[in-house]
Amino acid sequence: MCMCGGLAEDNARFVLLAGVLAAYMLAGAALFQRLEADLEVRQAAEFWRVYHNFRKQHLQPGSEAVHRLHELLSAYGNASSAGIINKRRRWDFPGSFHFVGTIVSTIGYGSTAPQTTAGRVAVVLYGFLGCSGGILFFNLFLERIITFLAWVLRSIHLRRLKKRLRKTTLASRRISRGSTRARASLPDILDDDDDDVGLEHWKPSVYWVMLYLSLASCGIACCAAAVYAPLEGWSYFEALYFCFVSFATIGFGDFVTTQQPNYPLVHWYRLANFFFLVTGCCCIYSLLNVTSIVIKQGLNWVIERLRCGGGGMAAPRLPRRRSSVSAVYCARRRPTKIGARDSMHSSAGEPDSSETPRRLSGELISMKDFFSANKVSLAVMQKTLYETAQMQRGGGTPSNSTTPHHQPAFKPGAVGPLAIASEKF
Numbered sequence: 125m126c127m128c129g130g131l132a133e134d135n136a137r138f139v140l141l142a143g144v145l146a147a148y149m150l151a152g153a154a155l156f157q158r159l160e161a162d163l164e165v166r167q168a169a170e171f172w173r174v175y176h177n178f179r180k181q182h183l184q185p186g187s188e189a190v191h192r193l194h195e196l197l198s199a200y201g202n203a204s205s206a207g208i209i210n211k212r213r214r215w216d217f218p219g220s221f222h223f224v225g226t227i228v229s230t231i232g233y234g235s236t237a238p239q240t241t242a243g244r245v246a247v248v249l250y251g252f253l254g255c256s257g258g259i260l261f262f263n264l265f266l267e268r269i270i271t272f273l274a275w276v277l278r279s280i281h282l283r284r285l286k287k288r289l290r291k292t293t294l295a296s297r298r299i300s301r302g303s304t305r306a307r308a309s310l311p312d313i314l315d316d317d318d319d320d321v322g323l324e325h326w327k328p329s330v331y332w333v334m335l336y337l338s339l340a341s342c343g344i345a346c347c348a349a350a351v352y353a354p355l356e357g358w359s360y361f362e363a364l365y366f367c368f369v370s371f372a373t374i375g376f377g378d379f380v381t382t383q384q385p386n387y388p389l390v391h392w393y394r395l396a397n398f399f400f401l402v403t404g405c406c407c408i409y410s411l412l413n414v415t416s417i418v419i420k421q422g423l424n425w426v427i428e429r430l431r432c433g434g435g436g437m438a439a440p441r442l443p444r445r446r447s448s449v450s451a452v453y454c455a456r457r458r459p460t461k462i463g464a465r466d467s468m469h470s471s472a473g474e475p476d477s478s479e480t481p482r483r484l485s486g487e488l489i490s491m492k493d494f495f496s497a498n499k500v501s502l503a504v505m506q507k508t509l510y511e512t513a514q515m516q517r518g519g520g521t522p523s524n525s526t527t528p529h530h531q532p533a534f535k536p537g538a539v540g541p542l543a544i545a546s547e548k549f
Contacts, residue, residue: 133424133427136427137420137423137424137427140423140426141423144423178193179193207235207236207383210385211383211384212385212386214235214236218382222236223236225398225401226375227255228255228257228258229401229402229405230258230259230373231370231375231405232373233375233376233377233380234375235377235383261406262405262406262409265406266409266410266541266545269406270333270410273328273333274328274333277328277333330418334414334418337410337414340407341404341407341408344371344404344407345371346364348400349363349366351393351400352366352367355387358379366379367404368408370404370405371404371407373409381397382394382397410545413541417545417546
């Protein structure tokens with residue numbers, strides 16, 4: 125099986141993802157049907173058993189009381205779903221604030237909903253701006269949390285790198301003790317600032333960021349569940365289930381917090397509930413977008429395996445990443461050798477293949493060489509690669525380039541939360 129070359133890679137990824145999601149949804153439907161269908165049948169049978177026993181013992185067949193019973197059951201069901209009985213008021217100020225929070229966060233439990241026409245019109249108008257602002261807030265949080273994690277991972281990487289360089293330097297000095305020439309050739313970056321080590325284009329691993337976001341999300345969910353379980357009368361697993369459904373903005377509405385008539389320290393509990401929902405939604409939103417990058421990597425790997433030509437089913441071999449020590453050392457020495465390299469490139473007519481630095485592709489970590497086909501024309505691609513190579517060599521943007529140095533070039537798929545996360549990686 126192979127993929128025809130007439131389908132662009134972005135379109136191929138879209139078609140492949142649509143097929144995978146369709147298969148995933150079909151498998152999920154079969155799974156939940158198997159898990160929940162029997163319980164649904166048993167619950168329905170139990171209700172009708174209780175109903176018929178009540179009619180047999182207390183009501184005469186065909187009497188007016190049967191009709192009254194049906195009216196009572198219907199009214200009770202409506203009141204229970206609307207939260208009128210056995211629950212706190214829905215439309216006082218705290219309840220209304222909880223309602224608008226479910227709109228802005230796009231959770232939408234369904235436990236509280238407007239009943240008047242004016243209220244429903246207000247939801248349409250209010251929700252349009254509220255959901256837009258909420259999505260923007262989540263995107264800004266995503267950008268900042270990934271930037272923070274990238275800074276932490278970069279600091280750890282630099283600490284390990286400098287430690288390795290110190291060991292290499294000490295070992296070299298022991299071997300070449302007394303040789304001034306050897307000492308002069310040793311790295312001179314051990315006392316430099318972190319921003320000047322030559323790792324300005326270093327990007328963190330998406331898998332480490334995914335791990336840290338998972339740990340943060342699990343930590344918030346566990347703390348929130350420990351608060352929800354005793355106050356709401358749920359089991360700890362039910363509280364964890366509520367946390368996932370709420371933080372992922374799924375919002376089934378089968379479990380909803382702050383709905384009982386009375387709580388101990390109710391004001392502090394509402395404040396804690398608001399904090400847990402905001403931080404949990406932000407962390408899960410960031411985690412889901414980072415996970416989508418990993419899914420995108422898998423899709424591109426499948427596309428490469430299905431693509432026709434170029435060695436059959438085998439994916440092309442990726443270039444090896446340079447070691448961190450050589451990357452830093454060469455980055456520090458590169459500005460003194462620009463003229464020599466440029467003259468060699470102009471005379472040979474092809475780029476130097478001795479080094480394979482990481483390109484500023486704006487794409488994924490280990491799949492960056494899979495994304496060059498069918499995106500732009502060959503002329504634009506060559507121009508972009510040449511400008512990127514010049515910038516990485518320290519030469520800046522070429523004088524004949526029409527794109528300003530401070531303005532990044534637009535790429536397909538460069539909009540939205542996925543692009544924010546991809547750019548950071």
